[in-house]
Amino acid sequence: MPPLPQHAALAAWAADHLLDPVDVDCTTTVMLKILDGKCKMGPHDKDVxxxxYDAIRHRPGRLLDDAMHALIARARSGEREALVAEIYEHRVLAETAISRPVMKAYKARLRAAGVLGGAGAGDGD
Known part of the structure; x- marks a missing residue:
C-alpha cells in the first residue's frame, strides 16, 4: 500500500515524540504482536x-536489539509463515522484558495524542 498523507504526519509525530529508547522497544514489541497475530488493537491502530515503527526503528532501544528489527524485516518481506515460531519466541521475550505499566503508559500516550483510537482500544493488548 502506498504511503497516505496521514502516514507522513504520523511518521513526523513519531520522529518528534517517540524519542526514548523505551518507546522504540514498545513500538517494536507491538509490531511483533501484530506479526504474531496476538495484537488486540483495532484495524486502524494496527495500520498506525x-x-x-518505520519512523523510529533506526533508533536504539533500551532492551531490544537489532535482531528483533531483522526478524520484523524478514517477516514483512514475505517470510512471515516460515517465521511463526521465531516471531512467537521473540514476542514473548519482548513482552517479558517490558513491564506491563511501561507498555500501558506508552499506549496511553499514543491515545492521548490521538495517534491511536480512544480509551479501551487495544487495552487488552
Missing amino acids: IPVL
Whole structure:
C-alpha cells in the first residue's frame, strides 16, 4: 500500500515524540504482536503502528536489539509463515522484558495524542 498523507504526519509525530529508547522497544514489541497475530488493537491502530515503527526503528532501544528489527524485516518481506515460531519466541521475550505499566503508559500516550483510537482500544493488548 502506498504511503497516505496521514502516514507522513504520523511518521513526523513519531520522529518528534517517540524519542526514548523505551518507546522504540514498545513500538517494536507491538509490531511483533501484530506479526504474531496476538495484537488486540483495532484495524486502524494496527495500520498506525507500522508507520510509527518505520519512523523510529533506526533508533536504539533500551532492551531490544537489532535482531528483533531483522526478524520484523524478514517477516514483512514475505517470510512471515516460515517465521511463526521465531516471531512467537521473540514476542514473548519482548513482552517479558517490558513491564506491563511501561507498555500501558506508552499506549496511553499514543491515545492521548490521538495517534491511536480512544480509551479501551487495544487495552487488552
